[in-house]
Amino acid sequence: MVIIHHLERSRSDRIIWLCEELSIDYEIVQHQRDPDTMRAPETLWAVNPLGKSPVIEHQGQVVFESGAIIEYLLSAFDSDSLRPSLGTKAYIDYLQWLHAPEATMTLPILMPMLCHAMGIESELIPLFADSETQTLYRYIEAELTQRDYIAGDNFSAADIMLSYTLMMAQSLAASGPDTVFASYPSIKAYLARLKSREAYQAASVKF
Amino acid sequence: MVIIHHLERSRSDRIIWLCEELSIDYEIVQHQRDPDTMRAPETLWAVNPLGKSPVIEHQGQVVFESGAIIEYLLSAFDSDSLRPSLGTKAYIDYLQWLHAPEATMTLPILMPMLCHAMGIESELIPLFADSETQTLYRYIEAELTQRDYIAGDNFSAADIMLSYTLMMAQSLAASGPDTVFASYPSIKAYLARLKSREAYQAASVKF
Numbered sequence: 001m002v003i004i005h006h007l008e009r010s011r012s013d014r015i016i017w018l019c020e021e022l023s024i025d026y027e028i029v030q031h032q033r034d035p036d037t038m039r040a041p042e043t044l045w046a047v048n049p050l051g052k053s054p055v056i057e058h059q060g061q062v063v064f065e066s067g068a069i070i071e072y073l074l075s076a077f078d079s080d081s082l083r084p085s086l087g088t089k090a091y092i093d094y095l096q097w098l099h100a101p102e103a104t105m106t107l108p109i110l111m112p113m114l115c116h117a118m119g120i121e122s123e124l125i126p127l128f129a130d131s132e133t134q135t136l137y138r139y140i141e142a143e144l145t146q147r148d149y150i151a152g153d154n155f156s157a158a159d160i161m162l163s164y165t166l167m168m169a170q171s172l173a174a175s176g177p178d179t180v181f182a183s184y185p186s187i188k189a190y191l192a193r194l195k196s197r198e199a200y201q202a203a204s205v206k207f
Numbered sequence: 208m209v210i211i212h213h214l215e216r217s218r219s220d221r222i223i224w225l226c227e228e229l230s231i232d233y234e235i236v237q238h239q240r241d242p243d244t245m246r247a248p249e250t251l252w253a254v255n256p257l258g259k260s261p262v263i264e265h266q267g268q269v270v271f272e273s274g275a276i277i278e279y280l281l282s283a284f285d286s287d288s289l290r291p292s293l294g295t296k297a298y299i300d301y302l303q304w305l306h307a308p309e310a311t312m313t314l315p316i317l318m319p320m321l322c323h324a325m326g327i328e329s330e331l332i333p334l335f336a337d338s339e340t341q342t343l344y345r346y347i348e349a350e351l352t353q354r355d356y357i358a359g360d361n362f363s364a365a366d367i368m369l370s371y372t373l374m375m376a377q378s379l380a381a382s383g384p385d386t387v388f389a390s391y392p393s394i395k396a397y398l399a400r401l402k403s404r405e406a407y408q409a410a411s412v413k414f
Contacts, residue, residue, distance in 0.1 A: 049346050052311065061299055065310060067274075068302035075293055086282055092268055095275035103272060103309035104259065111318060118331040120322075128325065139256050 002026040002073070006206075007040055007053035008033060011066045013207045014164050015054045018070055018157060020199035022078050028206060066164075067098050070157045082157040090152035093143075097150045097158035100136075101165035108132035109169045116174075133169065137184050140166075144186035148193065155197070163194045209233040209280070213413075214247055214260035215240060218273045220414045221371050222261045225277055225364060227406035229285050235413060273371075274305050277364045289364040297359035300350075304357045304365035307343075308372035315339035316376045323381075340376065344391050347373075351393040355400065362404070370401045 002019060006012040006028045019026040031044040031053065040051045048055040048064050055064040056073075063072050074083050084090035108129040115125050140162070143150060151158045166187060170177035181187045194200055209226060213219040213235045226233040238251040238260065247258045255262040255271050262271040263280075270279050281290050291297035315336040322332050347369070350357060358365045373394060377384035388394045401407055 050311070050342060061296065063299050063303065065303050065306040067306040067310060068299070071302050072299060089268065092270050092275070092279060095278050096270065096272050099272040099274040099306070099309065102306065102311075103274060103313070104257070106310070107314050107317065110314065111321070114318070114335070115322070115327075118329060118335065120327055120329050120331070122325060122327050124325040124327070128321070135257060
């Protein structure tokens with residue numbers, strides 16, 4: 001049994017989805033953000049001293065960080081079905097897109113929202129953010145025009161990492177969610193393909 | 208032979224250090240930032256369409272993203288010496304700190320510098336950034352008070368990921384590098400311990 005500490009509107013969505021994909025027995029512990037500050041509540045800080053979601057408990061161990069939890073769960077439950085084999089090109093793509101969504105994509109996606117929330121309005125912030133994100137989206141679009149999933153012809157856990165970030169970009173867009181990938185048909189088709197998965201649909205009612 | 212595309216003042220330092228630790232045969236291809244924009248030059252964009260460093264070439268494959276390159280090189284050259292065994296507590300810490308430096312720490316460390324570079328001055332930015340980074344530093348300090356390395360008693364590649372980010376925080380601090388960890392003696396001792404490593408010293412002359 002895996003306990004998933006779930007904070008509404010957070011990266012723990014990824015872990016619920018992964019557990020559904022792997023048919024892992026899991027239980028969700030809900031945590032509610034403070035409605036004024038939007039910060040995580042004390043109950044989450046008690047489990048993870050960094051106050052971040054996702055965090056899981058499994059066999060007495062606490063694991064935090066989306067990418068770390070995904071690697072941990074794949075190794076603990078099912079090493080092969082959602083992670084390409086070592087030594088393949090797909091494995092390199094898997095590694096890159098296991099890391100890049102949080103390591104490279106998140107900053108330019110979140111920064112405009114964070115600055116806006118702090119009352120900071122500067123034309124330079126969207127200029128910087130757009131320059132960074134459009135480079136990323138162009139690259140991803142080219143990759144997904146060649147294949148159905150980011151690490152090859154098969155769905156992998158890297159798709160869970162990446163698509164959450166792409167959907168976050170949609171949900172945060174000042175211009176509305178439909179505008180973000182209007183010029184990127186392969187990304188739009190990719191997100192539709194992932195959302196049609198049985199495991200995604202079973203997970204998304206719990207997000 | 209691994210080709211490391213190295214951009215001055217960038218995360219490729221980590222990969223040079225890792226290659227020195229593992230005695231991997233490597234060659235550095237230097238790329239110079241545009242002195243006006245500080246952006247990566249066209250030569251780097253030609254190798255990595257995301258225009259980011261680090262990127263390596265090995266056996267005809269191109270790999271980008273610090274964390275992905277580290278995992279790739281460990282699997283290709285030496286799986287065991289710098290990565291704890293599966294199923295151990297050290298492995299969980301390794302995974303967490305392989306991901307957290309870029310996924311969680313970088314945004315609050317870089318955001319004040321980015322905003323400053325855009326001419327945006329708001330008291331709220333350092334308030335936000337300090338709140339986030341101090342939570343992280345307190346946690347890391349507590350971990351490093353109990354043990355010498357972030358994933359246990361042995362040095363691992365997670366130390367390369369984490370210490371680069373801690374040193375970046377020092378180099379970007381408006382108040383000067385010595386101030387950042389003035390209240391965190393275990394972090395200071397940790398950085399000194401890592402910098403005294405033979406492999407770090409051999410690498411750092413090439414940074």
